[in-house]
Amino acid sequence: MPHTICEKILAQKAGLGEVFPGQLVTAKPDMVMSHDNAGLVIRQFRQIGAKNVFDPSKIIIPLDHRVPAESEQTATAHKSIREFVKEQNIQNFYDVREGICHQVMVEKGHVLPGELVLGTDSHTTSYGCVGAISSGIGATEMAALWATGEIWLRVPDTLKVVVNGEFPGGVGPKDLILYIIGQVSAKGADYMAIEYYGPTIESMSVSGRFTVCNMSMEMGAKFATVPADEKTVKYVSSLADRPYQPVYADNDAVYSRELIVDASKLVPQIAIPHRVDNVVPISEVSGLDINQVVIGSCTNGRIDDLEIAANIMDGKQVSSDIRLLVIPGSRSIYLEAMELGLLKTFVEAGALVLNPGCGPCLGAHQGILAPGERCLATTNRNFKGRMGSTSAEVYLSNPKVAAMVAISGKIPTLDEYNSELD
Amino acid sequence: MNKVIKGRVWVLGEDTDTDVIYPGKYLPILDPVEMAKHALEGYDPEFPSKLKEGDIIVAGPGFGIGSSREQAATCLKAAGLAAIVAGSFARIFFRNAVNQGLPTVQADISDKLKDGDEISIDFDKCLISFPGGQVEFPPLDESVQKIIEAGGLIPAVRSKLGIKD
Numbered sequence: 001m002p003h004t005i006c007e008k009i010l011a012q013k014a015g016l017g018e019v020f021p022g023q024l025v026t027a028k029p030d031m032v033m034s035h036d037n038a039g040l041v042i043r044q045f046r047q048i049g050a051k052n053v054f055d056p057s058k059i060i061i062p063l064d065h066r067v068p069a070e071s072e073q074t075a076t077a078h079k080s081i082r083e084f085v086k087e088q089n090i091q092n093f094y095d096v097r098e099g100i101c102h103q104v105m106v107e108k109g110h111v112l113p114g115e116l117v118l119g120t121d122s123h124t125t126s127y128g129c130v131g132a133i134s135s136g137i138g139a140t141e142m143a144a145l146w147a148t149g150e151i152w153l154r155v156p157d158t159l160k161v162v163v164n165g166e167f168p169g170g171v172g173p174k175d176l177i178l179y180i181i182g183q184v185s186a187k188g189a190d191y192m193a194i195e196y197y198g199p200t201i202e203s204m205s206v207s208g209r210f211t212v213c214n215m216s217m218e219m220g221a222k223f224a225t226v227p228a229d230e231k232t233v234k235y236v237s238s239l240a241d242r243p244y245q246p247v248y249a250d251n252d253a254v255y256s257r258e259l260i261v262d263a264s265k266l267v268p269q270i271a272i273p274h275r276v277d278n279v280v281p282i283s284e285v286s287g288l289d290i291n292q293v294v295i296g297s298c299t300n301g302r303i304d305d306l307e308i309a310a311n312i313m314d315g316k317q318v319s320s321d322i323r324l325l326v327i328p329g330s331r332s333i334y335l336e337a338m339e340l341g342l343l344k345t346f347v348e349a350g351a352l353v354l355n356p357g358c359g360p361c362l363g364a365h366q367g368i369l370a371p372g373e374r375c376l377a378t379t380n381r382n383f384k385g386r387m388g389s390t391s392a393e394v395y396l397s398n399p400k401v402a403a404m405v406a407i408s409g410k411i412p413t414l415d416e417y418n419s420e421l422d
Numbered sequence: 423m424n425k426v427i428k429g430r431v432w433v434l435g436e437d438t439d440t441d442v443i444y445p446g447k448y449l450p451i452l453d454p455v456e457m458a459k460h461a462l463e464g465y466d467p468e469f470p471s472k473l474k475e476g477d478i479i480v481a482g483p484g485f486g487i488g489s490s491r492e493q494a495a496t497c498l499k500a501a502g503l504a505a506i507v508a509g510s511f512a513r514i515f516f517r518n519a520v521n522q523g524l525p526t527v528q529a530d531i532s533d534k535l536k537d538g539d540e541i542s543i544d545f546d547k548c549l550i551s552f553p554g555g556q557v558e559f560p561p562l563d564e565s566v567q568k569i570i571e572a573g574g575l576i577p578a579v580r581s582k583l584g585i586k587d
């Protein structure tokens with residue numbers, strides 16, 4: 001029988017010849033990841049009563065959600081994690097200095113094409129950017145994985161998304177994925193795997209594919225992946241410390257649905273409160289006053305995102321009505337941005353450049369919103385109360401829109417947007 | 423797990439997200455009893471004090487969309503919620519609920535009920551009875567059912583690994 005990427009990888013990891021959508025399998029993931037919530041995983045692991053983790057080399061723990069610790073409670077959790085990784089000899093522990101877990105996973109080569117990874121974070125779907133399949137789970141489930149090395153998974157149906165056409169100037173992967181989420185809806189790809197194809201996807205960098213796979217979760221997707229190509233192999237070749245085998249779908253694989261998108265028709269997209277699938281073209285919210293701008297997160301905190309923003313901001317000043325927070329996704333991105341002079345541009349413009357981490361994206365710390373305030377962010381969620389007060393609003397956009405808002409204090413019109421050279 | 427659950431319902435709409443169920447600012451809390459004090463606080467700050475042992479949530483489709491935070495299921499379980507009936511469940515929330523031993527029932531009856539109505543869920547017959555009607559629901563997979571019956575994933579894994587003390 002012909003199969004999709006997801007079916008083939010799950011069959012391999014379950015030790016079966018082939019698997020079919022709807023089937024429950026017991027799979028052994030290649031890697032498992034937890035961030036600060038490893039504190040809760042450890043608590044559940046102790047309750048299970050197992051002495052040792054199944055394989056310390058397959059457990060990755062980057063601290064990123066509340067770094068450095070914003071409270072005594074978090075500090076205590078971080079401390080328990082540091083003690084646990086020593087006790088269990090978990091080498092791949094990244095303390096508060098390293099960056100956002102998903103970025104660290106990809107840039108340290110902890111996920112490779114054809115692999116299955118599970119993580120205690122919903123945006124674990126990101127690793128499809130290197131041709132893996134990966135998904136989020138809860139803390140208790142991770143504790144069981146640490147104890148047993150295996151997990152039950154239902155083989156999902158697969159949605160095929162084909163993207164054709166060249167992006168218009170200033171439009172990119174974030175606009176594409178916001179547009180797709182708006183079309184498919186927040187639960188339109190529930191429990192499904194998504195495979196991305198087409199010339200637009202092929203021409204996209206690993207970073208752009210990261211953005212697309214990262215936010216695919218916002219449609220309910222279980223997995224999201226871009227088949228590995230030359231770009232993928234080039235990206236992972238210097239990082240891989242173990243053999244890997246990219247997995248491709250059969251030509252006649254059966255997809256439960258197919259969606260075709262023309263990228264050449266897109267304009268900048270904005271997700272408006274309080275739903276990620278509440279997506280409108282920029283013209284519908286042009287002129288809206290904003291109080292805070294966040295450029296960063298696992299969605300748009302990479303060097304290309306920072307370059308786009310810095311190009312807009314070069315020589316200009318952040319509006320006196322705006323607090324601009326710039327958060328490079330990882331230590332290596334921070335360093336590269338420093339070497340390229342991007343951080344200088346941001347700081348001269350009046351931005352606060354924060355340490356790599358999740359910070360305000362989930363309302364943890366570093367930029368909480370007051371009642372009635374409005375934030376425009378390159379992050380991934382705008383749920384009610386997400387970034388602080390339940391009466392605050394969060395708008396999601398690409399990094400160029402965010403940089404322009406930081407300067408003017410308002411969401412630009414399409415004409416204003418297009419008049420800014422990239 | 424009781425084969426029949428009867429309880430008073432709270433009716434919620436579509437796409438109740440995890441930030442509303444359990445706001446991110448409470449994530450550092452590790453004690454389920456403390457978590458329960460914030461259950462659905464983002465939806466209604468008074469909700470944690472209204473929720474009583476044995477209550478049932480009846481929601482539209484998309485219950486639990488968003489974060490993987492298990493606390494969204496844990497806080498509801500610890501608050502004494504007996505079951506959640508929803509038009510559909512987001513994938514990770516569903517798994518978390520199962521792993522916490524919190525019964526989930528897929529049925530779209532939120533527009534047929536109001537806060538305070540009494541309903542009865544019969545897990546043997548896969549049947550919900552509510553004022554003015556009855557509706558069948560699909561049974562959970564056997565392996566998933568076993569986790570709920572064991573009281574959650576921790577007891578299930580302990581028994582699988584033969585851990586007793």
